[in-house]
Amino acid sequence: xxxxxxxxxxxxxxxxxxxxxxxxxxxRPDRSLHRTTWRDVHERAGRLAHALAKLGVGPGDRVxxxxxxxxxxxxxxxxxxxxxxxxxxLNLRLHPTEIAYIARHAGDKVVVVDETLLxxxxxxxxxxxxxxxxxxxxxxxxxxADKHLDYEALLAPESxxxxxxxxxxxxxxMICYTSGTTGNPKGVVYSHRSCVLHTLVACMTDxxxxxxxxxxxxxxxxxxxxxWGLPFCAAxxxxxxxxxxxxxxxxxxxxxxxxxxxxxxxxxPTIWLGILALLDQDPARFDLSxxxxxxxxxxxxxxxxxxxxxxxxxxxxxxxxxMTETNPLGTVARIKSHLENVSEEDRLKVRSxxxxxxxxxxxxxxxxxxxxxxxxxVSMGExxxxxxxxxxxxxxxxxxxxxxxDGWFKTGDVVTLDDExxxxxxxxxxxxxxxxxxxxxxxxxxxxxxxxxxVLEAAVxxxxxPKWDERPIAAVVLKPDHAATxxxxxxxxxxxxxxxxxxxxxxxxxxxxxxSTGKFLKSKLREEYGDRLLGA
Numbered sequence: 417x418x419x420x421x422x423x424x425x426x427x428x429x430x431x432x433x434x435x436x437x438x439x440x441x442x443x444r445p446d447r448s449l450h451r452t453t454w455r456d457v458h459e460r461a462g463r464l465a466h467a468l469a470k471l472g473v474g475p476g477d478r479v480x481x482x483x484x485x486x487x488x489x490x491x492x493x494x495x496x497x498x499x500x501x502x503x504x505x506l507n508l509r510l511h512p513t514e515i516a517y518i519a520r521h522a523g524d525k526v527v528v529v530d531e532t533l534l535x536x537x538x539x540x541x542x543x544x545x546x547x548x549x550x551x552x553x554x555x556x557x558x559x560x561a562d563k564h565l566d567y568e569a570l571l572a573p574e575s576x577x578x579x580x581x582x583x584x585x586x587x588x589x590m591i592c593y594t595s596g597t598t599g600n601p602k603g604v605v606y607s608h609r610s611c612v613l614h615t616l617v618a619c620m621t622d623x624x625x626x627x628x629x630x631x632x633x634x635x636x637x638x639x640x641x642x643x644w645g646l647p648f649c650a651a652x653x654x655x656x657x658x659x660x661x662x663x664x665x666x667x668x669x670x671x672x673x674x675x676x677x678x679x680x681x682x683x684x685p686t687i688w689l690g691i692l693a694l695l696d697q698d699p700a701r702f703d704l705s706x707x708x709x710x711x712x713x714x715x716x717x718x719x720x721x722x723x724x725x726x727x728x729x730x731x732x733x734x735x736x737x738x739m740t741e742t743n744p745l746g747t748v749a750r751i752k753s754h755l756e757n758v759s760e761e762d763r764l765k766v767r768s769x770x771x772x773x774x775x776x777x778x779x780x781x782x783x784x785x786x787x788x789x790x791x792x793x794v795s796m797g798e799x800x801x802x803x804x805x806x807x808x809x810x811x812x813x814x815x816x817x818x819x820x821x822d823g824w825f826k827t828g829d830v831v832t833l834d835d836e837x838x839x840x841x842x843x844x845x846x847x848x849x850x851x852x853x854x855x856x857x858x859x860x861x862x863x864x865x866x867x868x869x870x871v872l873e874a875a876v877x878x879x880x881x882p883k884w885d886e887r888p889i890a891a892v893v894l895k896p897d898h899a900a901t902x903x904x905x906x907x908x909x910x911x912x913x914x915x916x917x918x919x920x921x922x923x924x925x926x927x928x929x930x931x932s933t934g935k936f937l938k939s940k941l942r943e944e945y946g947d948r949l950l951g952a
Contacts, residue, residue, distance in 0.1 A: 423498070427651040428498050440453065440657045442487045445531075462574070462577055463574035464570075467570040467574050468501065474501065476502060478525055480527040481504070481639070484638075484659075484660075493638070503589070504591040507933075509932035509933070522603060523546050525548055525549075526549045529552055531554045532662065537550070551566075584608075587607060588606070591603050591605050595931050602811070610805040611648060615651075624682075624709075624748070630656070631679050633658040635669055644736075644738065679709075683714075685716070688712055688733070692725060695728070696728065714933060716862075718867070720866045720867040721733070735748075736771060741807040745774055746770075749766065770840065777806065779801055779837070780800050781798060828846065843859055850878070864909050864912050868905060869895075870895055871900065878942065879942070880947055882950060891923050906918055923948075
């Protein structure tokens with residue numbers, strides 16, 4: 417067989433050759449829509465590579481982005497790795513001190529920033545001495561600092577023909593950092609090979625099934641685990657891409673889905689909770705008949721939400737699981753053919769799992785002693801994974817304890833695995849409630865709470881207890897114009913769980929605090945309410 421390297425360059429060239437007229441649509445900050453094509457993206461990627469090379473960017477150099485989802489960010493996704501440099505997407509939702517730490521740790525040489533994010537850049541750039549150049553992607557004619565470079569002005573004089581170098585498929589292509597909720601963020605270096613293999617697997621019918629006929633809307637940010645690989649899936653297949661820019665409110669997202677006839681959209685549960693609430697308020701307002709699947713990952717999606725989309729709006733949710741360390745797709749909740757004719761209730765149970773492993777991803781779960789547990793759907797243990805697009809180490813060798821001696825990655829997710837291989841997350845290891853030596857699944861309690869008609873969001877967390885060490889407390893956000901009491905919500909849970917699982921208290925909040933990627937931030941809840949039961 418020919419030894420042809422698996423590189424992102426192939427995706428760049430393929431998209432322009434086989435889908436030159438397919439659109440990439442981006443919503444600008446002023447809410448107008450910008451339209452371009454894969455042919456244009458290819459030509460502009462060539463111009464960009466020339467411009468970066470003239471600025472001294474060479475093999476292995478880090479080019480950072482501080483940007484929302486749009487076509488120019490896509491140009492960077494394709495041009496930077498293809499020229500042999502390394503793209504580093506900065507998470508704009510982090511605190512400036514965290515961004516500064518990450519940029520220093522990565523050794524970023526150039527940063528390309530959205531004009532609207534210049535105030536954020538100003539808060540940390542002086543703490544990153546490795547940054548030599550700032551390139552601004554402008555949307556207005558506002559004056560720009562003399563020391564900054566204009567993205568469009570850099571590209572304008574350059575040739576679209578760039579001599580893309582022959583790369584080793586194991587060369588670094590991109591760096592993404594973990595969210596760092598338990599310590600400093602850690603860098604995960606994606607190789608060209610891992611990105612291409614992930615793309616092929618993600619496009620499979622039983623995974624995300626991306627094809628040329630799709631219109632793909634990544635709501636998940638391009639700075640979060642490569643937007644789950646969807647930009648590369650679209651490049652590989654020639655699918656149309658729709659980018660939301662900075663407008664991530666439910667109405668803006670649904671408007672794009674309807675107007676651009678989106679077939680596949682992807683985001684975290686908190687985004688879809690808002691969209692479901694919007695659709696419930698005015699079901700006839702938007703025509704979403706084009707949508708074949710909404711991929712939900714990043715955190716466990718409540719079954720009530722999955723069922724709500726299906727029953728009330730005829731929209732299918734595809735539940736998935738992954739991590740920055742898995743490039744990021746790990747499992748997808750597809751219903752196997754022999755389960756197609758089960759009851760609607762049993763179908764929901766399957767769709768509510770995190771699914772079974774994508775091709776080339778292996779899964780197992782272990783107890784506290786490292787003993788591999790049976791796939792019985794009952795035994796709870798930490799999920800471990802391995803595969804050709806799973807990290808084997810972190811940048812700089814940090815976090816070595818997350819990797820086992822026999823080559824598996826410890827995810828930190830507490831799960832069960834059933835005899836079909838379906839993974840069900842019961843908690844994060846750091847969030848599981850350990851009461852009197854027994855584990856209580858916060859996720860199961862949250863899902864049950866969100867099935868109550870008055871509950872919009874619920875997060876269950878561990879509070880300190882003088883007798884049982886820890887006990888669960890539920891933080892609940894009620895839907896507008898709905899009411900419920902603590903007693904009513906606990907009574908709602910009582911028939912579903914052992915008595916010792918029931919929360920000791922319910923606190924009503926305006927919003928559950930979130931991480932930079934939209935997940936519930938339970939550490940913040942523990943800080944605020946964790947001592948609430950110490951007088952019990």
